[in-house]
Amino acid sequence: MMLHIKNISLTLGKMPVLRDISFEAAAGELCVIMGANGAGKSSLLNVIAGEYPAYKGVVRIAGKDLRTMSVAQQATTRAVLSQQVVLNQAFSVQEVAAMGRYVYNRQLDTLDKGIVQCALRTMQVYDLKDRPYTTLSGGQKQRVQMARVLAQLLEAPGLQELDYTGKKMLLLDEPVTGMDILHEQLSLQLAATLAAAGVLVVAVLHDFQLAAAFAHRILLLKEGALYTQGTVEKMLTSAHIKNSFGVDVDVLSHPQCNYPLVVTAATAGLFQSPAEKALNVF
Ligand SMILES: Nc1ncnc2c1ncn2[C@@H]1O[C@H](COP(=O)(O)OP(=O)(O)OP(=O)(O)O)[C@@H](O)[C@H]1O
Numbered sequence: 001m002m003l004h005i006k007n008i009s010l011t012l013g014k015m016p017v018l019r020d021i022s023f024e025a026a027a028g029e030l031c032v033i034m035g036a037n038g039a040g041k042s043s044l045l046n047v048i049a050g051e052y053p054a055y056k057g058v059v060r061i062a063g064k065d066l067r068t069m070s071v072a073q074q075a076t077t078r079a080v081l082s083q084q085v086v087l088n089q090a091f092s093v094q095e096v097a098a099m100g101r102y103v104y105n106r107q108l109d110t111l112d113k114g115i116v117q118c119a120l121r122t123m124q125v126y127d128l129k130d131r132p133y134t135t136l137s138g139g140q141k142q143r144v145q146m147a148r149v150l151a152q153l154l155e156a157p158g159l160q161e162l163d164y165t166g167k168k169m170l171l172l173d174e175p176v177t178g179m180d181i182l183h184e185q186l187s188l189q190l191a192a193t194l195a196a197a198g199v200l201v202v203a204v205l206h207d208f209q210l211a212a213a214f215a216h217r218i219l220l221l222k223e224g225a226l227y228t229q230g231t232v233e234k235m236l237t238s239a240h241i242k243n244s245f246g247v248d249v250d251v252l253s254h255p256q257c258n259y260p261l262v263v264t265a266a267t268a269g270l271f272q273s274p275a276e277k278a279l280n281v282f
Contacts, residue, residue: 002027002169002200003048004060010043010052017043018055019225025202025217027165030195032211033204034235035221036245041204042083044221045173048202049080062166075103078169079152083177083204085145087133093144094120094129100152114157119150122159122190124183138178146175146187153199159190165198172203176210188214208262212236220244236260 003025010018018040025031033041047055050066059066061077069077079100087096097120101112108116120126123143128136133144153170155162172191176184188210191201195216205211211218211232218235220227222244228235241249241262252261 001025001060002029002062002166003202004058005048006058006060008044008047008055008057008059010040010047010055012043012052017224018047019223021057021221021226023219023226023229025200027200028195028198030191030201030203030214030216031219032215032217033202033219033221034206034208034211034244035227039221039244040224041221042173043224045080045171045202045204046082048169049078049082049171050074061169072103075152077167078171079149080171081145081149081173081175083173085141091133092129093125093131093133093136096133096144097125097129097147097151100148100150103152111157115154116147116151118154118157118159119147120144122150123147124186139180139183142175142178143183143187146190150190153194159193160197163198164194167198168194169200169202170194172201174204174206176205176207184210208236208241212259212262232259236262 001024005024006022008018008021009016021044033044035041043052046052048059050069053067061069094116098108098116100119101108101116105112117126120129123146125140125143125147128140133141136144149170153168155164170191176187179187191203192214195201215232217229218232219229220235220240227244228240236251238249238251241247247264250263252263254261
């Protein structure tokens with residue numbers, strides 16, 4: 001197993017944030033973590049990323065206990081796209097993407113530069129490479145952050161050339177925030193391509209359609225615990241979605257679509273929406 005999580009619990013301040021979570025994920029999988037705001041998705045990803053060393057339980061990455069891995073070992077095994085990366089200094093887009101390579105070399109060589117260029121082109125931000133990062137739009141910044149983690153992950157300036165099985169893991173926390181539909185698709189397609197090359201991808205997503213179309217497996221978190229996990233078909237049911245999010249939905253199949261479609265209520269539509277009720281308290 002590429003990732004082995006056993007009995008993970010985490011308390012932040014006085015708050016129990018994760019409760020006894022266990023799961024395993026293999027190289028080449030695209031696992032999607034879903035759940036309501038505050039369910040613990042980012043906290044779980046941050047534990048795996050080595051950001052919260054005070055967790056209880058065991059995290060094993062490619063057979064190694066996370067607690068015994070050096071920062072350098074962690075950085076060369078996994079790349080992390082965190083939620084809301086704030087960079088205020090005057091870096092260019094190219095410099096931000098190149099940050100992904102400094103975990104390997106202090107002085108970037110020809111291979112590093114080729115990989116950075118490949119990552120910028122893949123996320124369609126190559127034309128922005130000399131712009132100050134701070135002047136980009138939200139969605140453009142997110143695309144540059146994806147380019148940075150891609151640059152960290154790749155071992156060659158191309159996507160299909162190598163086998164990453166057992167070597168690399170990609171952690172993505174709401175990677176498509178602010179992206180338009182083309183770049184949402186592009187980012188998930190990229191995640192799927194990396195998974196096909198043997199990378200274990202663990203992504204937090206809020207979008208059911210993206211999760212349904214791309215996930216090999218969905219983990220549903222609820223109040224800090226693993227509520228349930230399984231295939232897209234088993235997880236995206238109206239009962240699980242009601243239990244996790246408190247919303248009535250219908251799950252439809254479409255003849256031209258090989259994954260289920262999750263449909264929410266419209267005003268005066270099929271369902272009584274809790275959103276509508278919430279507005280009536282004032
Ligand atoms: N540093 C912290 N100190 C105390 N509590 C925290 C801290 N960080 C997060 N929490 C709490 O832990 C819980 C889980 O937060 P987390 O960010 O993991 O949720 P999430 O599922 O990623 O939510 P979202 O969908 O809003 O991103 C929340 O109740 C949050 O308020």
